Amino acid sequence: MHPRSEIAYRLRKCYFPHRLHGNSLFTCILNMLFIQKEVTQFFYFWFLGRDYEKDKVCKELATLGKDDFRTLSLVLYSRKFPSGTFDQVMKLVKEVVSLTEDCCAEDADPGCYDNRTSALSATSCESDSPFPVHPGTAECCTKEGLERKLCMAALKHPPQEFPTYVEPANDEICEAFRQDPMEFADKFLYEYSSNYGQAPLPILVSYTKSYLSMVGTCCTSASPTVCFLKERLQIKHLSLLTTLSNRVCSQYAAYGKEKSRRSHLIKLAQKAPTAALKEVLPLAEDITNILSKCCESTSEDCMAKELPEHTVKICDSLSTKNPKFEECCQEKTPMDIFVCTYFMPAAQPPEPANVELPTSKDVCDSKNINVMDQYTFELSRKTHIPEVFLSKVLEPTLKSLSECCHSADSTACLNAKGPVLKKEVSSFIDKGQELCAGYSENTFTEYKKKLSQQLRAKLPEATSAELAELVEKHSDFASKCCSINSPPNYCDSEIDAEIKNLPEP
Numbered sequence: 001m002h003p004r005s006e007i008a009y010r011l012r013k014c015y016f017p018h019r020l021h022g023n024s025l026f027t028c029i030l031n032m033l034f035i036q037k038e039v040t041q042f043f044y045f046w047f048l049g050r051d052y053e054k055d056k057v058c059k060e061l062a063t064l065g066k067d068d069f070r071t072l073s074l075v076l077y078s079r080k081f082p083s084g085t086f087d088q089v090m091k092l093v094k095e096v097v098s099l100t101e102d103c104c105a106e107d108a109d110p111g112c113y114d115n116r117t118s119a120l121s122a123t124s125c126e127s128d129s130p131f132p133v134h135p136g137t138a139e140c141c142t143k144e145g146l147e148r149k150l151c152m153a154a155l156k157h158p159p160q161e162f163p164t165y166v167e168p169a170n171d172e173i174c175e176a177f178r179q180d181p182m183e184f185a186d187k188f189l190y191e192y193s194s195n196y197g198q199a200p201l202p203i204l205v206s207y208t209k210s211y212l213s214m215v216g217t218c219c220t221s222a223s224p225t226v227c228f229l230k231e232r233l234q235i236k237h238l239s240l241l242t243t244l245s246n247r248v249c250s251q252y253a254a255y256g257k258e259k260s261r262r263s264h265l266i267k268l269a270q271k272a273p274t275a276a277l278k279e280v281l282p283l284a285e286d287i288t289n290i291l292s293k294c295c296e297s298t299s300e301d302c303m304a305k306e307l308p309e310h311t312v313k314i315c316d317s318l319s320t321k322n323p324k325f326e327e328c329c330q331e332k333t334p335m336d337i338f339v340c341t342y343f344m345p346a347a348q349p350p351e352p353a354n355v356e357l358p359t360s361k362d363v364c365d366s367k368n369i370n371v372m373d374q375y376t377f378e379l380s381r382k383t384h385i386p387e388v389f390l391s392k393v394l395e396p397t398l399k400s401l402s403e404c405c406h407s408a409d410s411t412a413c414l415n416a417k418g419p420v421l422k423k424e425v426s427s428f429i430d431k432g433q434e435l436c437a438g439y440s441e442n443t444f445t446e447y448k449k450k451l452s453q454q455l456r457a458k459l460p461e462a463t464s465a466e467l468a469e470l471v472e473k474h475s476d477f478a479s480k481c482c483s484i485n486s487p488p489n490y491c492d493s494e495i496d497a498e499i500k501n502l503p504e505p
Helices: 003-015 021-032 037-047 056-062 066-080 087-105 112-125 145-153 170-179 183-197 200-216 226-232 236-271 278-294 302-318 323-328 335-342 371-381 386-404 412-437 445-457 466-480 486-499
Strands: none
Touching: 003 021, 003 412, 056 066, 056 087, 056 112, 066 087, 066 200, 087 112, 112 145, 145 226, 170 183, 170 200, 170 226, 170 323, 183 200, 183 371, 200 226, 200 302, 200 386, 226 236, 236 278, 236 335, 236 371, 236 486, 278 302, 278 371, 302 323, 302 335, 386 412, 386 445, 386 486, 412 466, 412 486, 445 466, 466 486
16 A cells, blocks of 8 residues: 555544544544654754764664654655745655655665665756755755765755744634545644744644644534634643744844844843843843754753743843833743743833944953943943844944954054944934834834824825835834844845935935
């Protein structure tokens, strides 16, 4: 029997009501679909291209079993190729499972694994390849042999900063499930994993497993609506952990460790502008280290363990610095506290921004390790502008300051660059404030109304249609790039475009 047909046959045996019901039904299905957490580690690394040893791959196939191997392949390739179609990802999964099963058989030809993986990478290089496409594929295709395979396995898409997955209505879920349980599970795993692929693998697997368990239980329940309400409440914490970890890990992936550290320092300085650097810097370093440790971790409880400990530190350090922190620290669970503090808006700056650049003596003093952090902190706490703007302008500014320390005369270098850098930073901040003016202080509807009035005053000759188009364009930009947790990859280029279109003063 064909592997797919065999799986479908076994699922139908689980499904038919005269065989199993409710929890027993989906226990049967879940036993076919999901891995055990202790065997995920190598499999994860293999698909990231860190190991292509046949013996280890075959050991994992034997440990997981064909069905679990196939399911984890689907999750991993959906994460790896989020822009690939369902059909493309399924064809790749089918080929990977087939070659692994064939080449790990006892009577397999010794060259089977190498030949089949070479053929797989060659097919990926064809112009009409049936597999998902990656922007880096062309470069990998210039390589040969193992180097090409490793290159392709190591390819990563940028984070999906705007997930598009929308959960269907309960009756639609159950209708699709009853028609074909296997196809429903496959499509859900593909859609959810491709949208929330930056969530740590164990969290993603745990949530999708819980979700499918809920579907199996409720779609065979006498009262599906009541069942869904009850079950969703049960997995609410895990759902929140999955979507939030996807979000923070997406930002970490976009920035990298050092920029992520600076980003969190900026946000904390803006949320607690009356705090001191020594109070917020350890928190910025702590959350950055957590993300560094947990976003790629194969430990199921890394995020669940580390984030609550981080919230304790937040409340200990900042609950007296801003009433909103105090409110957040009254939430019932550590995860609720973290969510509250994560989405907390920036406070009003205590004083106008007039931050002097550090001197050459401070910048180039190896003992003064916090001088750049102090400048970042002071500029951030006194500037009412979203973090993505400050991160964008600080990157070249801090780099220019550091470069002076390697010049023949660091003092002369900074004296020459200083006034130019300060003017550039000030100009950029002014433009950023103009682009985001009024967004955080108003509801979205009120913001659009006021924006329309402002544009009408600036452009009295514009038609209603032209004005409406401008309002939509500006409000769309603001909704994505004028909040404290705006996505860095998307906003980087959008900020450039919007500033370019601003009229000169």
